[in-house]
Amino acid sequence: MTSGVHRARKRMHLAAHFPGVNNTTVWQDPRSGSQIDFSSFQHLAETAERGTFDFFFLAEGLRLREHKGRIHDLDVVGRPEAISVLAALAAVTERLGLAATVNATFNEPYELARRLASLDHLSEGRAAWNVVTSSDAFTGENFRRGGYLDRADRYTRAAEFLATARELWDSWPLDEEPRPFVHHGRHFDIHGEFTVPRSPQGHPVVIQAGDSAEGREFAASAADVIFTLHGTLEAGRAFYADVKGRLARYGRRPEDLKIMPGVTFVLGDTDAEAAERAVEIRRQQVSGQTAIVFLEQVWGRDLSGYDPDGPFPDVDPEPEGQVTMGRVRHGDRLATAAKWREISEQKQLSIRETVIEVTGRQSFIGTPETVAGALDEFVQTDACDGFILVPHLTPGGLDEFVDRVVPLLRERGSFRTEYEGSTLREHLGLRQPAESEDGTGLDNH
Amino acid sequence: MPAPTRPLHLAAAIDAPDQYQAAYYVELARLAERGSLDFVTLDDSLAPPAPGTGRLDALTVLSRVAPRTQRVGLVPTVTTTHTEPFHVSAGLATLDWVSRGRAGWTVRVSATEAEAGHVGRRPVAPPVALWREADEVADAVARLWDSWEDDAEIRDVATGRFVDRDKLHYVDFVGEHFSVRGPSIVPRPPQGRPVIAVDATDEAVHAFAARHADVIYIRTEDLDTARIVRRTIRQLAAGAGRDPDRLTVLASIQVQLIDPADAVRLAERIADWFRDGAADGFHIRPTAPLRDLGRLVDATVPLLQQRCLFRRFYPGDTLRDHLGLRRPSNRYARPQEASR
Numbered sequence: 001m002t003s004g005v006h007r008a009r010k011r012m013h014l015a016a017h018f019p020g021v022n023n024t025t026v027w028q029d030p031r032s033g034s035q036i037d038f039s040s041f042q043h044l045a046e047t048a049e050r051g052t053f054d055f056f057f058l059a060e061g062l063r064l065r066e067h068k069g070r071i072h073d074l075d076v077v078g079r080p081e082a083i084s085v086l087a088a089l090a091a092v093t094e095r096l097g098l099a100a101t102v103n104a105t106f107n108e109p110y111e112l113a114r115r116l117a118s119l120d121h122l123s124e125g126r127a128a129w130n131v132v133t134s135s136d137a138f139t140g141e142n143f144r145r146g147g148y149l150d151r152a153d154r155y156t157r158a159a160e161f162l163a164t165a166r167e168l169w170d171s172w173p174l175d176e177e178p179r180p181f182v183h184h185g186r187h188f189d190i191h192g193e194f195t196v197p198r199s200p201q202g203h204p205v206v207i208q209a210g211d212s213a214e215g216r217e218f219a220a221s222a223a224d225v226i227f228t229l230h231g232t233l234e235a236g237r238a239f240y241a242d243v244k245g246r247l248a249r250y251g252r253r254p255e256d257l258k259i260m261p262g263v264t265f266v267l268g269d270t271d272a273e274a275a276e277r278a279v280e281i282r283r284q285q286v287s288g289q290t291a292i293v294f295l296e297q298v299w300g301r302d303l304s305g306y307d308p309d310g311p312f313p314d315v316d317p318e319p320e321g322q323v324t325m326g327r328v329r330h331g332d333r334l335a336t337a338a339k340w341r342e343i344s345e346q347k348q349l350s351i352r353e354t355v356i357e358v359t360g361r362q363s364f365i366g367t368p369e370t371v372a373g374a375l376d377e378f379v380q381t382d383a384c385d386g387f388i389l390v391p392h393l394t395p396g397g398l399d400e401f402v403d404r405v406v407p408l409l410r411e412r413g414s415f416r417t418e419y420e421g422s423t424l425r426e427h428l429g430l431r432q433p434a435e436s437e438d439g440t441g442l443d444n445h
Numbered sequence: 446m447p448a449p450t451r452p453l454h455l456a457a458a459i460d461a462p463d464q465y466q467a468a469y470y471v472e473l474a475r476l477a478e479r480g481s482l483d484f485v486t487l488d489d490s491l492a493p494p495a496p497g498t499g500r501l502d503a504l505t506v507l508s509r510v511a512p513r514t515q516r517v518g519l520v521p522t523v524t525t526t527h528t529e530p531f532h533v534s535a536g537l538a539t540l541d542w543v544s545r546g547r548a549g550w551t552v553r554v555s556a557t558e559a560e561a562g563h564v565g566r567r568p569v570a571p572p573v574a575l576w577r578e579a580d581e582v583a584d585a586v587a588r589l590w591d592s593w594e595d596d597a598e599i600r601d602v603a604t605g606r607f608v609d610r611d612k613l614h615y616v617d618f619v620g621e622h623f624s625v626r627g628p629s630i631v632p633r634p635p636q637g638r639p640v641i642a643v644d645a646t647d648e649a650v651h652a653f654a655a656r657h658a659d660v661i662y663i664r665t666e667d668l669d670t671a672r673i674v675r676r677t678i679r680q681l682a683a684g685a686g687r688d689p690d691r692l693t694v695l696a697s698i699q700v701q702l703i704d705p706a707d708a709v710r711l712a713e714r715i716a717d718w719f720r721d722g723a724a725d726g727f728h729i730r731p732t733a734p735l736r737d738l739g740r741l742v743d744a745t746v747p748l749l750q751q752r753c754l755f756r757r758f759y760p761g762d763t764l765r766d767h768l769g770l771r772r773p774s775n776r777y778a779r780p781q782e783a784s785r
């Protein structure tokens with residue numbers, strides 16, 4: 001790939017992820033505030049808007065995670081329903097995009113399309129939907145419909161769901177009367193009249209998070225943004241080339257789909273100080289108890305008798321054991337276990353030190369100059385189009401980034417100095433969707 | 446004139462056909478707040494209010510209104526027939542969080558062919574069956590609100606535990622129509638449980654109202670009808686083991702306040718009905734919302750205040766405070782306190 005020598009500087013896109021319900025979020029720190037009070041959401045959103053970010057992002061989980069048959073109690077837990085919080089945030093922000101993660105399995109198109117179109121009206125064109133597809137029976141126990149979709153079906157349902165939502169959005173054209181819609185498909189068989197006129201963005205922005213081949217294909221066919229986890233330059237470039245390469249088949253241009261990995265960062269006055277802070281944060285993220293839980297997930301068995309500050313367990317993993325529910329599964333657990341043990345032995349690390357070493361190290365660590373330079377390199381060399389930043393503290397975790405890194409990105413000409421448009425589509429440089437010809441929604445797949 | 450011992454309650458509908466701007470709803474809710482009304486309502490369903498017209502999702506609109514208001518209660522309609530009880534519970538708990546304790550829920554069923562066609566999961570059913578199911582939904586939703594004890598979050602650095610999982614509860618609701626495992630993904634909201642309201646004009650709703658509702662609307666222009674329905678529901682509630690004095694029965698009336706004399710007449714009507722015991726207050730449905738609410742707040746309310754019938758300021762911060770309702774104890778908390 002060429003590295004962009006002959007082209008204009010790419011402008012990056014930035015989003016702020018509200019700290020999640022996992023061990024990335026540090027709650028032991030005295031500066032850690034409420035994960036549920038509206039003031040926390042307001043602070044983080046206002047910070048993101050001060051930094052002229054593209055959007056603010058909320059994740060979703062529809063069942064509390066469990067470990068060894070009990071509710072997991074070591075991480076931050078409990079969060080509000082995304083669309084309602086974002087509607088409230090629309091009242092205290094003016095330009096910031098507002099992205100809600102909402103599951104395509106445990107919702108129905110009419111209802112969700114309506115809520116998203118409502119959010120788009122109420123925010124004057126700032127709504128986005130992150131389409132997720134998890135659908136295990138465990139989560140299904142909270143729903144009338146239960147959980148029943150296998151892997152392949154998750155994406156056919158998600159794709160048909162999104163197509164149906166767009167038919168609904170298109171069924172009431174701008175400045176016209178609503179038209180009846182009809183959709184007969186494999187997953188949805190609905191007809192009638194939508195209740196929300198075309199919203200400012202036409203269609204809310206669609207984000208896709210999911211990494212399998214099916215997920216990438218779905219994103220290439222239908223999403224505006226893809227939320228990834230590829231945190232290194234090499235993996236990012238490979239992913240970028242792969243996903244952008246899939247677009248032409250759908251008549252889409254490379255700029256029609258933005259690639260934004262979720263990343264973490266640690267700043268300091270010197271690179272050494274940042275590195276020290278990073279180590280300290282990792283220790284907060286992986287307490288002794290959390291280290292044992294990580295190990296149990298990979299080993300598939302109870303290891304509570306082991307001392308987290310002691311040596312690695314000598315027992316073997318149980319290949320069929322599953323001790324954790326409600327989180328995305330690791331790949332090949334036996335291979336992971338072997339790798340972890342090897343690192344522990346080689347470096348003479350305790351259980352906790354090993355887990356700190358092998359899980360979730362921060363993506364960008366250094367002075368504001370170092371971090372700005374590294375972020376820019378990712379964007380200019382096509383490892384991504386921007387980032388979804390995941391702070392480790394609620395609600396102040398983004399303050400320092402906005403105060404110290406954003407000005408440097410602006411100086412480099414790699415990030416906007418002020419909002420140029422008013423809708424999220426405009427921030428992301430996405431085209432307004434065309435109005436469909438007849439709006440009957442008979443075209444379905 | 447001596448003031449009656451029970452307080453008068455006033456609420457207003459802020460429904461407006463074909464209004465899609467946040468500013469419009471914010472203005473109406475702030476008007477209501479200026480008149481220290483208990484709450485505003487916004488109706489909803491999974492179908493257009495009339496063919497060729499539209500409306501936004503009510504829960505989303507009132508969430509948008511919340512940060513722009515301080516005291517007034519916010520009561521959207523959320524339907525129970527085609528929706529997931531788990532989402533209903535989380536959405537309303539969230540409205541309570543973003544409004545800092547001002548959320549209510551007007552329960553409504555979806556009884557039309559149109560709504561069934563929009564969702565495509567099940568055929569229409571008769572109202573009696575739908576209200577039986579709504580009964581289960583309200584039960585499951587309230588259990589989910591209680592599924593986190595208020596002090597479940599402990600942030601105990603010594604043991605590394607963020608929550609005390611003994612204070613998070615599976616609700617294990619199993620009804621005739623659905624089951625829900627729980628616990629909620631949302632911590633218990635500020636009011637413990639948002640206020641539940643229902644339009645009980647139709648007899649099919651009486652049993653539901655008696656079991657679940659804190660606030661009941663009766664749509665009638667006739668004083669006797671209001672009195673009779675109020676008495677019936679209070680009796681049913683007592684039969685269900687509830688204190689009837691905890692119910693707020695509001696006569697829901699359509700008004701049109703074209704000139705100042707209309708506002709005076711409305712004040713007289715409110716005073717008469719209230720003294721007569723036909724209602725605990727009124728749910729005002731304006732015909733032209735900005736005009737009618739403006740007159741209500743600037744003319745009718747001051748007259749009621751002069752007669753010491755209506756308060757001059759909010760007694761507290763939450764909708765429960767306005768309605769004189771205690772924050773409910775948690776059914777899962779030990780030791781078990783008296784509930785409701």
Ligand SMILES: Cc1cc2nc3c(=O)[nH]c(=O)nc-3n(C[C@H](O)[C@H](O)[C@H](O)COP(=O)(O)O)c2cc1C
Nearest residue numbers: 059060101132133134209210211212215227228229
């Ligand atoms: C970066 C990223 C973020 C995700 N966020 C969520 C989320 O907030 N809620 C959720 O239910 N699933 C989430 N998922 C899970 C995906 O929807 C999907 O179920 C999962 O990645 C498995 O699909 P795949 O095999 O295509 O990757 C996320 C996935 C990725 C990669």
